[in-house]
């Protein structure tokens with residue numbers, strides 16, 4: 001490419017250095033926050049020339065202030081027409097930040113185009129700060145007083161110094177695209193980006209990632225808590241004619257994810273910034289009715305919640321920083337096999353462990369125990385998350401219930417009568433197993449209205465009437481009728497039942513039993529016949 005300072009001067013005079021605009025978006029919502037002004041040399045024969053070629057040329061020729069003034073004037077026009085919330089970011093080279101006239105230049109440019117400087121972001125690089133921090137500090141302070149925001153560009157590549165962040169009161173940190181590029185592949189890049197975002201958050205400075213090209217990168221940045229982003233994913237630098245097409249477009253938002261556990265997005269319903277997330281998680285953690293703790297790979301307690309300390313019978317401070325073996329030498333062998341399995345990557349859920357009680361004389365403690373391996377972004381197990389519940393009492397109640405049920409069953413089985421439960425509509429909803437032995441009809445055949453089929457035809461209507469009467473009045477049930485067995489033989493039964501009322505005083509159920517009175521009936525008949533005969537003889 002053969003262009004020189006003469007060409008540049010000629011092009012400047014002809015207005016061939018033009019602003020291009022790249023959208024900057026809020027990562028969480030996809031909302032347009034503003035445009036970064038990127039200068040382009042629209043050369044008549046060489047085509048579009050990038051700033052890497054002509055900015056240093058302009059700097060050397062002393063043309064940069066004029067170039068900036070020219071592209072800014074044009075950009076103020078184009079962006080000035082857009083919504084007030086749309087910002088314009090302009091790049092200022094290190095040399096310009098050594099020019100005490102810079103604030104006045106920008107002030108004049110804003111005034112001439114009637115562009116409020118509160119919408120102007122000035123992007124500076126750290127190179128500008130190194131050998132002239134005092135002047136740079138003074139200039140940036142002036143710019144801030146004029147309403148401008150100051151972003152530190154290409155952060156991480158220059159002479160990054162915390163002193164700069166402290167003295168210059170930046171509003172934004174732009175994470176250099178070289179780190180963003182590697183964020184999903186290179187662990188070190190990811191760590192640097194996470195650290196920059198953390199730094200920004202603790203200083204209350206907005207973080208902006210540049211050079212976002214893929215959705216995976218956007219997801220990871222959002223996961224790490226980055227505020228804003230720009231890059232080819234959201235749009236390449238456009239000429240003025242293209243910006244109106246971008247303004248109303250809300251870019252699709254990539255879900256916040258780390259690179260590896262793509263389907264584990266459960267934390268997303270929490271606040272999206274790590275600090276916010278941490279605060280929320282801490283509150284949940286500490287108040288949880290379940291014992292929770294986090295162990296490092298060396299099985300050292302890193303964090304423990306209140307309930308955990310109660311269940312384990314040890315003060316939180318006596319556990320933190322020490323290994324499970326050190327804190328519980330006696331119990332360790334019980335836990336160890338499970339913890340080792342989890343360290344191997346297995347998630348253990350809902351295991352029951354029985355161990356001696358904390359206080360002598362108490363029953364053994366039954367613990368419901370889950371252990372989940374915690375992984376880093378590279379899927380390596382870095383620790384274990386434990387959840388424990390003391391289910392001793394529940395276990396005891398279950399045992400008691402089992403015993404009481406057994407007692408109840410035994411009594412029923414020993415009882416010569418067959419118990420049953422009738423609901424308020426006259427359906428049998430439960431019947432003792434003895435009935436099947438007595439009649440040969442299965443439980444299923446008798447349930448609901450099936451029992452009526454076993455009553456002999458001549459008695460059935462009367463039985464229905466009695467049952468209906470008892471159901472509507474709640475009067476006790478006591479009647480005799482004839483029933484058939486599966487083999488067709490007929491026998492006498494006596495049904496007795498008592499109503500159970502609901503809260504409104506209406507019949508809810510009848511609890512009762514059926515007695516086989518065939519033998520009794522026959523005896524009664526015999527006695528009757530005998531008596532009649534003796535009377536006849538008498």
Ligand code: C2E
Nearest residue numbers: 037038039050051052055091092093211212213230231232
């Ligand atoms: P910068 O301020 O860091 O601008 C970002 C650069 O990254 C731009 O290059 C932009 O086109 C490029 N970029 C944006 N998204 C992506 C992406 O997704 N992937 C990749 N690989 N690159 C992306 P550009 O336009 O060539 O500008 C280069 C540098 O020139 C700028 O770096 C800025 O420092 C400087 N510059 C641009 N315009 C001006 C200007 O008007 N004045 C001054 N002083 N410097 C300028």
Ligand code: MG
Nearest residue numbers: 036091123153
């Ligand atoms: Mg920039």
Ligand code: MG
Nearest residue numbers: 153154174210
């Ligand atoms: Mg940059």
